[in-house]
Amino acid sequence: MCLAVPGKVLEIEERDGTRMATVDFGGVVKEVCLEYLPDLRVGEYTIVHVGFALQRLDEESARQTLALFENLGLLEEEFGDPWQAAAAAGPTGGESGPAQEEARA
Amino acid sequence: MCLAVPGKVLEIEERDGTRMATVDFGGVVKEVCLEYLPDLRVGEYTIVHVGFALQRLDEESARQTLALFENLGLLEEEFGDPWQAAAAAGPTGGESGPAQEEARA
Amino acid sequence: MKYLEEFQNPDLAVRLLDDIRATVTRPWALMEVCGGQTHSIIRHGIDQLLPEQIELIHGPGCPVCVTPLEVIDKALEIASRPDVVFCSFGDMLRVPGSGRDLFRVRAAGGDVRVVYSPLDALRLAREHPDKEVVFFGIGFETTAPPNAMAVHQAARLGIRNFSMLVSHVRVPPAIEAIMQSPDCRVDAFLAAGHVCSVMGTGEYPELAERFEVPIVVTGFEPLDILEGVRRAVRMLERGEPGVENAYPRAVRPEGNPAARAMLADVFEVTDRAWRGIGTIPGSGWRLAERYREFDAEHRFSVAGIDTREPAECRSGEVLQGLLKPHQCEAFGTTCTPRTPLGATMVSSEGACAAYYLYRRLGGTPATVEATPVG
Amino acid sequence: MKYLEEFQNPDLAVRLLDDIRATVTRPWALMEVCGGQTHSIIRHGIDQLLPEQIELIHGPGCPVCVTPLEVIDKALEIASRPDVVFCSFGDMLRVPGSGRDLFRVRAAGGDVRVVYSPLDALRLAREHPDKEVVFFGIGFETTAPPNAMAVHQAARLGIRNFSMLVSHVRVPPAIEAIMQSPDCRVDAFLAAGHVCSVMGTGEYPELAERFEVPIVVTGFEPLDILEGVRRAVRMLERGEPGVENAYPRAVRPEGNPAARAMLADVFEVTDRAWRGIGTIPGSGWRLAERYREFDAEHRFSVAGIDTREPAECRSGEVLQGLLKPHQCEAFGTTCTPRTPLGATMVSSEGACAAYYLYRRLGGTPATVEATPVG
Amino acid sequence: MADITDLSRTGEPGRAAATVPAPAAPDFSGWTCPAPLRDQEHIVMGHGGGGALSAELVEHVFAPAFGGPLLAGLGDSAVLRLGGARLAFSTDSYVVRPLFFPGGSIGDLAVNGTVNDLAMSGAKAAYLSCAFILEEGVETATVARVAQALGAAARTAGVEVATGDTKVVEAGHGDGIYLNTAGIGLIPDGVDIRPQRAVPGDVVLVSGPVGVHGTAIMSVREGLEFGVSVRSDCAALGGLVEAMLAVTPDLHVLRDPTRGGLAAALGEIAAAAGVGVTVQERSVPVPPEVANACAVLGLDPWYVANEGKLVAFVPPEHADAVLAAMRSHPLGAEAAVIGTCVEEHPGMVVARTTFGGTRVVDMPLGEQLPRIC
Amino acid sequence: MADITDLSRTGEPGRAAATVPAPAAPDFSGWTCPAPLRDQEHIVMGHGGGGALSAELVEHVFAPAFGGPLLAGLGDSAVLRLGGARLAFSTDSYVVRPLFFPGGSIGDLAVNGTVNDLAMSGAKAAYLSCAFILEEGVETATVARVAQALGAAARTAGVEVATGDTKVVEAGHGDGIYLNTAGIGLIPDGVDIRPQRAVPGDVVLVSGPVGVHGTAIMSVREGLEFGVSVRSDCAALGGLVEAMLAVTPDLHVLRDPTRGGLAAALGEIAAAAGVGVTVQERSVPVPPEVANACAVLGLDPWYVANEGKLVAFVPPEHADAVLAAMRSHPLGAEAAVIGTCVEEHPGMVVARTTFGGTRVVDMPLGEQLPRIC
Ligand code: SF4
Ligand code: SF4
Ligand SMILES: [Mg+2]
Ligand SMILES: [Mg+2]
Ligand SMILES: [Mg+2]
Ligand SMILES: [Mg+2]
Ligand SMILES: [Mg+2]
Ligand SMILES: [Mg+2]
Ligand SMILES: [Mg+2]
């Protein structure tokens, strides 16, 4: 379910009492409703579904995940799997804690 | 004003409380409202305008008029002009009186 | 068609023409009142066959031509409404209001339909209960009874989404107005046969007497028209004005009593503006008070219409026979059938359009032959 | 697109696959809950790259597939009304109700429009005050907030000609129902990343614990899915069920609080029928009582609908992973993407459609290569 | 043909008239239309009626866009040279309502209309293309019936449907089925038939009664319905033209009087060749039922559409033999001489009425409408 | 091409399936569609989408009506013999909305679409017919703009607009302007290009990035509007094809991947020739903006329409030289080898994904719709 894509906020304006953003999806620009992410700022990335920004995209976390994949099989055996530790601790931890740990590892 | 053509009544029927006739205009058949000529009968001719029978066509009078034209210049000088007499008497005379007179003449 | 073709017989036309030629001794101007007669005259070239002394003046008897600009503008406004299905006889679609016509309203998205009969409009109203169906009720005494019947039936059947924009006109007051004009050139009238089929001939003796003018009730086929001319010329030459019925097969003195009764019920006499001529007292019909709910002018607020008749158009004088179309400066230059300034250039029986066609033959006058060819 | 392409890198996929191969020791059945994940898996051929021991079961996470027949029939009936503009996401147009779909309603004259966003439907309602604009509000927790916002705005702006046919579904009750099925074959779940972007991850620990099943919150790009599989397999191999977030760039534990607040305001939890599966308690959302005037089922009387689901369709079992599509007798004979009997054959991420495409390769299994080509 | 003489390309639209004072004694011979597109900001039905408005659109919009020398080619068919052969090439779209009418259907029309346009160049139609624009929601069975009629008509005409296309438009943006066909055919050596070749002295023939096809369609058109036994005479004229060419390759003009009827066909020829045409009203065959339907509706049969009839301008020395050849062919059994080509009144068609009067036969402005007056 | 292999003409519509028991172990290689027109009593948009529904309509409705042997001719263009010459003949109607879009208009499309269909037979387009179906009320200025675009495109393509037609339909029965063009062109000696000539071993090339034209149009389509800098690549390919033919007359197949996009073009060739086609996903050029627009809307760029691109099947020995010739032409600068023609999976197109998996590239069913899922 739920085709959603990451885009970068170019502009923000109020329209008819609704907070709207112009969002760039790699050269494709659409108007997006910001009501659910009122503190999103120009330059940030967001996940957009049917014209709504539903979640801020955490760039740092994305980089860390990619770094994890790069290092897969190289580092893991050495340092153990920080994801696993995080999962065992439940999903109530810090926003991108596990990934940060793993990236640090 | 008032394009109206002579047609022959083929059939009469009541429809939605309205008296309607099927009228033949020389091979062209249309539905015609008879409300203004309620006593028109199958086989008679009528003058039709925008789907309404507005006047019975007097076949006898038509024949007499044509006969008058046929005889024009042949008989008139001899017998005088019965039309003229009728006109002088005003249009309240018999339905086709003048023509009948002229035809007789 | 029986009783039509017989009255198109060229051999009999020769006899009628011979008789007219034998009778006429000096110039006479005859006005055929009815546009249908004008159409027949042009179509068959009858005017070209008549002796030079006889001039036919095309009268104001085209209901399309005389419908006032203001009413047409109202029609255009009503027809433009999204909830309206606007029904009209075909002739009206090309008549310009102030700047556009019903064709353009349709092109702009208006639902404008050509119907053959007012009962077709009533049927549309029953088929489209979610729409307002408006019928453009124009015409002379001939068309008024059919239109009256549509209103009467709408009332009887409770069809509340039907209404009529009424602009009916009556012939006798028009004849009176023409005769009262100080410049009047008309010596005799060919009265409109189908109007008389409905109304009878009772309205004319008084007019004939008052203005000392022959009035001949005339039909529409070539022989009918020639017979009308023959009778009129004979009366003129004899100096004996009066009323004659040259169309007895379709006209009775009393007209159609049932139709006249319905007219009296549905309509009431009113002053009416004639396009290009002005208001003629008592020359029109409007819906009677008790049918007011079926009056489109009442149902739709179409007040405050700003009509713009081209200043250069002189169709009023043309309609009264006071001016020949080619004497109008716009004729053939800014005003053509393609780009008409006045209604008389629109309808093919309008006097200006008729002249335009005829005159396109240029300096070379058409060869006129009295004997049939082919 | 940034943060999309990076997660489609085939070189990194090799590393993830290597890791999975190194980890797996015996067969596991993983269900990806979300149709978007199914789509990605088929599109990129990911299932073919995984070690033989790993089976991916396509879950009931296509909102189009699970919308109950009765609701679709209501949609078809409302969309057929002459005064209605019926708006829907594109996916729904081909889904058959009892005998036809929205395409055929449109072909028969219904005003059915594809919109990109529920706000587009709201805009249409403002632009067409004379029409009833109805939006087909389907979807999981991801789509519910946008739809809730449309209703909220309609109320705020007083747009009375807007209403919504609501058939929202919720993921956690569905996972619970699947696990409770006596024939359940699912060893682990890849949870739907974008649902969790809204709802967070708080609903899953209880489920993971109760059913002793690994649940990995997973994204949609090839690397995201491989990472989800890698995590699930690792948890399975270690015998340590629980919840992991493999999509941290888009999912926070608390989800989106503003969106969750709006959901709580506009909707209320209800039992919901899932097409082919049956009613799952508490698995849906309907409009809360105070928004009842915007409920299309309330505004239009669409009761007494007689639904007819083809008896031979076994999509319910397919959706629960109990049956492979080709084990359905209708599969490929009477049921094809061209002539679908069930919703799972309609949408391109439906399990039956996915199998149909894949199996068209016939007896020759596709060559599966672990190293990227081209 | 596009060009009609009462339109001038030199006049400045909408302005010239205001600055040129009207002459005291108007010179009727040199009229031009000073405002050809006045008030024509929008397309109206008449632009498709095959009359003066259609011609204006071609002259003022299409011809300038496509290039001046091609103006003549925007008529009913074009003559081309390709691969050493002389080909006729023509296209028409068919938007007739209703789709089925007494004696035919849009499918028959789509074949015969295009085959006939080719035949009017003297070409034998060889191949047709066929493009459907379907409205979402039209019954597949209706499409199939039209296709079958089209296929059958093609077989009768001896032409092959070689290529096709289908598009579907949203409900409310079409009207069931619109059809387009284009056709190509080979022109025999020595044949040069085109409107410009009309010369004074030519005898004007018509292949049979006029107004039949249009009357059949009107009889089933919504709102006009009337009972009538005439059926469309829609037919492919390739064989008839072959028979005429067997008499002499030197036919000057052939024309199928379709939209706008006989009046438009003659008017266009007169305009294209700069000649006058005189028609004897009595000689034009009009079946009584056609005449009567027109009388009821206030129409003129000469303006009613045909499909399956042709008008020919033939040098006087061949006229009798061509007429005889036409009468020997089933589709020309009622052929008749209806007039002559003259030097007088160039660009105009004049009818000698039954009563010996004359009447200008004008180009139709747009579509014919039923009149009450 | 009309024929697609998953449709069978032998099955009895809607009934056969009920009487044939499904096999215990289904044999996937021999499927037929037993109910080709089931539930297709009415035309839906998909019948005009250029996919499976369009093909069905041709196979089950048009081909039987027009005659069996012509089926093959109902594709994009037909090859004819006339007057000793070999001609290509093609038609298409254009119903694109909006009429003007970034990089072009319906007028450009109407020229380039038909010119390209001819070019796909190796023919150089020589003459076009051009038929307008105008909706009452459309602005005359809009018609003029379209006509001017059409004329300019024709001059660029070196083709003459030879004949035309205009019809007007009532307001509410059209959509501003529909256009039809038909075209004819001469096929050089020794050239025989058609889908049936694809053989295993052929190298599959594409002349440049795909999905550009369709993306440009979607970006301005009502309800989808998005900002994007891509402009339609709509162009006439006659010159590019000439350059390719200069390398060798033995090109096997050319195809312009219009409606249904690359997927439909390859699928039709595979079906027509009974060959398999394997495509390397990575090799297919898709501009990032096209890929991203598709990602936002849930579409697949391979199914998005093109006009100004071609797909070529070339014998392996000529592949390098043809590719080089394409790259030397402005319209083929980004040409690429995207796959090969194989013996396996006849009638089917299979993509090797970037990850080394495989995926069946199915014929599009009808129009593509934006997805949420
Ligand atoms: S020629 Fe035109 S402007 Fe002059 S009176 Fe006649 S209609 Fe009016
Ligand atoms: S193959 Fe068709 S009938 Fe069988 S379960 Fe799937 S959708 Fe239902
Ligand atoms: Mg969703
Ligand atoms: Mg009248
Ligand atoms: Mg043509
Ligand atoms: Mg034609
Ligand atoms: Mg095509
Ligand atoms: Mg023609
Ligand atoms: Mg084509």
Ligand SMILES: [Mg+2]
């Ligand atoms: Mg094409």
Ligand SMILES: [Mg+2]
């Ligand atoms: Mg034409």
Ligand SMILES: [Mg+2]
């Ligand atoms: Mg093509």
